[in-house]
Amino acid sequence: MRIKEGYLVREIADCHIVVPIGDRVIDFKGIMTLNDTGYFIWKCLSEDIAYAQLLSAILDEYEIDEATARADLDEFLEDARQNGVLEE
Amino acid sequence: MSTEIKRNNNRLAQKWESSEITLAGYAAQRHIPLGGTFELTPRCNLSCKMCYIRLDKRQMEPIGRERTAAEWIGLAKEAIKAGTLNLLLTGGEPLLREDFAEIYTALTMMGFVITLNTNATLITPEILKLFKKYPPTATNVTLYGANPQTYESICGNPEAFQATIRGLEMLTEVATALEVRTTFIRDNMHELDALREIANRYTKRFGINVTVNKAVRGACSDVENCRLTPVQMFDLAEANAEYYRLLNSETESALERNMETDNHVQARVYGFNLPPKIITCLAAKSMYWITWDGKMLPCGSFVSPYTVPFEEGFQQAWDRLPALFEDLSLPEECRKCEYANGRCSNCPAILQTETGSLHRISPYICEVAKERSRRFKTE
Numbered sequence: 001m002r003i004k005e006g007y008l009v010r011e012i013a014d015c016h017i018v019v020p021i022g023d024r025v026i027d028f029k030g031i032m033t034l035n036d037t038g039y040f041i042w043k044c045l046s047e048d049i050a051y052a053q054l055l056s057a058i059l060d061e062y063e064i065d066e067a068t069a070r071a072d073l074d075e076f077l078e079d080a081r082q083n084g085v086l087e088e
Numbered sequence: 089m090s091t092e093i094k095r096n097n098n099r100l101a102q103k104w105e106s107s108e109i110t111l112a113g114y115a116a117q118r119h120i121p122l123g124g125t126f127e128l129t130p131r132c133n134l135s136c137k138m139c140y141i142r143l144d145k146r147q148m149e150p151i152g153r154e155r156t157a158a159e160w161i162g163l164a165k166e167a168i169k170a171g172t173l174n175l176l177l178t179g180g181e182p183l184l185r186e187d188f189a190e191i192y193t194a195l196t197m198m199g200f201v202i203t204l205n206t207n208a209t210l211i212t213p214e215i216l217k218l219f220k221k222y223p224p225t226a227t228n229v230t231l232y233g234a235n236p237q238t239y240e241s242i243c244g245n246p247e248a249f250q251a252t253i254r255g256l257e258m259l260t261e262v263a264t265a266l267e268v269r270t271t272f273i274r275d276n277m278h279e280l281d282a283l284r285e286i287a288n289r290y291t292k293r294f295g296i297n298v299t300v301n302k303a304v305r306g307a308c309s310d311v312e313n314c315r316l317t318p319v320q321m322f323d324l325a326e327a328n329a330e331y332y333r334l335l336n337s338e339t340e341s342a343l344e345r346n347m348e349t350d351n352h353v354q355a356r357v358y359g360f361n362l363p364p365k366i367i368t369c370l371a372a373k374s375m376y377w378i379t380w381d382g383k384m385l386p387c388g389s390f391v392s393p394y395t396v397p398f399e400e401g402f403q404q405a406w407d408r409l410p411a412l413f414e415d416l417s418l419p420e421e422c423r424k425c426e427y428a429n430g431r432c433s434n435c436p437a438i439l440q441t442e443t444g445s446l447h448r449i450s451p452y453i454c455e456v457a458k459e460r461s462r463r464f465k466t467e
Contacts (some may be wrong), residue, residue, distance in 0.1 A: 008199040012122065012171045013115040019173070019199045025223050026263040031111070031201075 001088045003045045003080070009034065018042075018085065027084050037062070041076050045086075111173075116362055116373035120171040121406045123375040125388060126164070128191065129154055129180040130307065130380045134207055134243040136232060137310040138273050140303045140441070141388070142180060151306050152381030157187040159398055161194045163378070166402035168198050177224075178205035178388075180380070189218055196222040203228065204264075208255025209248050219262045226265040228295070229256060233275070234282035241275045256290045267293035272324055273300060273314040280327055296328050299456070301441045304391050305379065318459035326463075364413035366436050366446075372410045384409060389437035421449050425457075431464065432457035 006024030010017045016034040020027070034042055037058070044057050051073075058069045080086040115122035130143040143151070155163075167175070175195065182188055183206055195202060204224040211219075219227075229252070233239045236246035259266055268287035270276065276283070280296075287294040300315040316324065332344040362373050371377075371386030378384050383394040384405045393412040397405035417423070418434060428434055432453065442450035 010168075010173065010199050012173055013111065013118050013120045015111070015114075017111075017173065019201060021197050021199055022222050025196070025202075025225055 001045065001051070001077075001086055002048045003042060003085055004087045007085060009039065009042060016042075018083075032079070032083050032085070037072050038076050038079075041073065045080075112370055112374050115171070116370050119407075119410075120374055121167065121376050122171060123174040123176075123370070124167055124172045125176040125178055125377040126160060127178055127180070127378060127380050127388065128160065128182045128188070129185050130305075131184050132179060132181040132207070133184055133209060134181070134232075134245060134248055136243045136271075137275075137314055138242075138271065138300045139307065139309055140301060140311075141305070141307050142309075143307055147306060147308075148381075154185075154380050155382050155398060157190045157194075159382075160191050163397060163402055164195050164198055164200070166397075168200070170403050170406060173199075173201055174203065175200040176203045176205065181207055181210065183210040183215060189215070192218065193222065201225045205230070206255075207248070207252060208259065209251035211255040211258045216258045216261065219259070219264065223262050223264045226267065227259060227262070228267045228269050229259065231256075231268050231270050231283060231287060234279040234286055238276050238279060242273065253286075260290055265293070266291040267295055269295040269297060271297040271300060272316060272321075274316065274320075275314065277316060277320060277324055280324060281331070284328070284331065296325065298322075298324050301389065301438055304389060304441050318456045321456070322459055322463050364410045364416070366413055366416050366418065368434055371437070372413060376406060376409065386413070387437055389435075389441050391440055416446055419447055419449050425454075427454075427457040427461055431461040 004024070006021055007028070008019050008021055010019050016039045018028075018032040018034065040061055041054065041058065044054055049057075055066070055069055055073055058064075058073060059066060062069070064072075077086065112122055127141070130141055130148060131145070132139070132142045135142065148154070164175070177192070177195075182204065185191070192202075202224045203226040205228045208229040231252060232242045233249060236249040239249040239252075240246035256266075256268070268283075268291055270283050270287075272280070284294050298316055298321040300311055302311050303309040329344055364372060367373070367386055369375075369387075371390075376384055376386065377388045377390075378397060379388075379394075382396060382398040384397045385391075385394050386409065395405035395408050395412070400408075413436075416436065418436060418439065422428060422432070422434060422439070425432065436446055438453060439450055440446055442452055
């Protein structure tokens with residue numbers, strides 16, 4: 001899975017904000033903000049990556065247990081699916 | 089990025105999301121120019137009698153020149169770097185520019201959330217094709233009358249009514265958040281229901297503007313002979329609010345948009361103790377306006393002072409802007425007025441527009457505040 005093309009993450013006022021560009025405005029309205037973990041996952045998803053690899057990357061980056069990492073990741077993916085930004 | 093900064097970012101983001109402060113307020117506390125307006129031209133194919141901005145070519149010449157497409161695109165790149173997210177493209181009528189498509193196409197690829205203000209009369213098949221491919225996130229269409237006669241009376245052109253309707257029909261094919269907006273003056277004040285009905289054929293979003301101020305920056309209008317009295321203003325706003333109340337639906341009621349009330353409330357909500365203190369809203373704090381000839385102002389209702397972003401660079405122009413207003417203050421009568429704490433917005437831009445200076449009070453603004461106070465007490 002990966003993030004579809006046509007999105008920029010803009011760092012504005014200490015926040016990471018997902019902005020659609022060009023024809024992506026057709027699919028994506030409103031604002032999606034990313035917290036620290038969300039931005040890390042987003043960057044990992046800029047290239048095609050499997051769920052297990054993503055989970056492993058989060059565990060390498062943060063000092064958290066697997067259950068917490070999995071919960072964070074699942075929450076992000078659900079949000080990304082709802083916003084239609086994920087290509088699977 | 090260090091872990092500490094990451095954690096800090098995370099906390100800040102959470103703080104913003106969980107607070108009642110919008111991103112605009114959050115940006116204001118950091119002096120980020122989050123919301124901007126590019127006033128691409130003062131020219132318009134309509135000649136509305138209450139328009140505060142319209143100039144024809146002859147009037148423009150002694151004032152300045154329209155900035156080129158390359159200049160706007162270059163400035164937009166600088167605005168992105170400085171942190172602008174929301175960008176309003178307006179005029180005059182922006183679609184009147186022959187190079188509109190060139191400017192617009194470039195801006196859509198930069199990472200702005202774009203809103204377009206248009207009278208919709210100039211939406212050609214080519215423009216429709218462009219918007220279908222790259223839609224503005226939001227489009228605000230002005231609708232001035234419910235029939236050709238009212239358009240003739242207000243805009244000097246009866247055919248503009250059908251042209252607007254055609255434009256609205258075309259825009260329904262575009263994936264944009266469409267809002268129809270009407271500015272009410274004496275000529276169309278009896279058409280509230282008819283205008284809302286027309287608007288609702290195309291969108292649920294119908295915004296009303298009952299406040300009309302004098303023209304700025306060299307424009308001429310007939311405002312004093314056509315704008316509503318304060319009583320008429322609040323009567324009309326109340327009639328619109330009543331319509332939404334009677335729908336008895338929370339969802340539909342949320343669509344009530346009254347720019348006078350909304351702006352007034354916003355100014356109160358965001359009354360941060362941020363410089364410049366004379367400005368009670370977010371202008372010059374997280375918002376700016378760039379005029380057709382290249383002046384950066386806190387908002388479109390100001391005339392001066394200003395900075396010159398095309399000459400000095402966007403970031404410097406933005407950074408210098410608040411200080412220009414720092415030593416300014418409202419007239420003593422305004423500061424000591426019983427309506428100063430909420431009943432009057434104490435907006436310096438409107439005062440400057442109405443009186444030509446920041447030193448004289450405006451009887452019109454006082455009457456509006458008085459009427460607002462009277463209505464508020466009786467509610």
